[in-house]
Amino acid sequence: MAIFGFIGVGNMGGALAKAAVKNVPGKEVLVSSLHPEHAKKFALEHGVTAAGNAEIAKEAKFIMLGVKPQFMDQVVSDLQPILKERTDAVLVSMAAGISMEHIADLTGGNYPVIRIMPNTPSSVGRGMTLYEANDQVRPQDLEQFLHLMSGAGVFDRLPEHLIDAGSVVAGCGPAFLCLMAEAMADGGVACGLPRDKALSYAVETMAGTAELLRQTGLHPGALKDAVCSPGGTTIQGVRALKKSGFESAMMEAVIAAYEKNKEFIM
Numbered sequence: 001m002a003i004f005g006f007i008g009v010g011n012m013g014g015a016l017a018k019a020a021v022k023n024v025p026g027k028e029v030l031v032s033s034l035h036p037e038h039a040k041k042f043a044l045e046h047g048v049t050a051a052g053n054a055e056i057a058k059e060a061k062f063i064m065l066g067v068k069p070q071f072m073d074q075v076v077s078d079l080q081p082i083l084k085e086r087t088d089a090v091l092v093s094m095a096a097g098i099s100m101e102h103i104a105d106l107t108g109g110n111y112p113v114i115r116i117m118p119n120t121p122s123s124v125g126r127g128m129t130l131y132e133a134n135d136q137v138r139p140q141d142l143e144q145f146l147h148l149m150s151g152a153g154v155f156d157r158l159p160e161h162l163i164d165a166g167s168v169v170a171g172c173g174p175a176f177l178c179l180m181a182e183a184m185a186d187g188g189v190a191c192g193l194p195r196d197k198a199l200s201y202a203v204e205t206m207a208g209t210a211e212l213l214r215q216t217g218l219h220p221g222a223l224k225d226a227v228c229s230p231g232g233t234t235i236q237g238v239r240a241l242k243k244s245g246f247e248s249a250m251m252e253a254v255i256a257a258y259e260k261n262k263e264f265i266m
């Protein structure tokens with residue numbers, strides 16, 4: 001019996017497997033992939049155990065479904081005969097747009113399903129993961145799951161109908177923030193900074209600002225005001241950002257991702 005089995009260790013499944021191994025011995029973390037050599041390489045690099053999908057379905061308590069949404073039906077349907085024989089497993093889906101009901105249907109009925117929506121910073125223990133569980137998940141299993149996955153960062157329970165909205169802020173957010181970091185660094189380079197210094201200043205400033213917002217609980221507007229001295233330089237930068245539609249561009253990005261996400265909802 002293993003604790004975790006990751007079916008798919010790409011960007012997201014891989015990030016969570018790396019977090020899982022902080023709390024669970026590597027022999028209790030099984031990983032599989034479409035191309036077995038990918039799982040073997042991952043296992044070697046991260047001290048976990050390569051396996052096949054069927055072995056994971058037989059052995060793992062928490063079966064982490066880390067395949068792309070379009071492959072989910074096939075992968076879970078193939079495992080249905082094995083899952084049917086088990087009473088102690090919990091399916092954990094991280095797929096965008098796929099409901100717990102849909103996953104349970106693929107197993108042929110009332111299967112325990114936890115739905116999570118993680119993000120890539122989970123790989124460094126700073127993830128923001130939204131989650132919900134169906135009625136078949138026993139509270140002690142949910143508690144164990146959250147405890148063992150705590151190395152991924154923060155987990156927040158959210159009603160399932162809001163997970164898609166939450167996922168475009170938390171799940172897509174790293175891409176939006178990376179664009180911002182790159183653009184800030186480009187600005188620094190335009191002003192004469194070497195590229196590596198410009199990027200590291202932008203990254204540290206983003207991380208520090210996020211920590212400041214988190215620790216003080218201040219509204220972002222208040223923190224922005226605190227940096228803008230009257231007649232100073234920062235307010236001129238803020239003026240340029242507002243003139244270029246920075247805030248509405250970010251809102252549009254979130255809404256565009258949400259609209260796209262709705263196309264996948266099952």
Ligand SMILES: NC(=O)c1ccc[n+]([C@@H]2O[C@H](COP(=O)([O-])OP(=O)(O)OC[C@H]3O[C@@H](n4cnc5c(N)ncnc54)[C@H](OP(=O)(O)O)[C@@H]3O)[C@@H](O)[C@H]2O)c1
Pocket residue numbers: 007008009010011012013014032033034035036038039053065066067068069071075094095096117118119120171
């Ligand atoms: N990326 C994100 O930021 C993010 C955020 C939140 C949620 N998610 C969700 O996470 C899931 C995975 O996305 P991703 O970005 O990590 O995708 P990805 O990098 O393409 O990884 C997909 C993984 O699935 C494996 N796979 C495909 N078919 C398989 C099969 N039949 N059996 C076993 N493994 C199989 C692939 O194996 P090979 O390497 O051998 O091809 C690969 O390891 C998606 O459902 C997505 O919605 C992603």
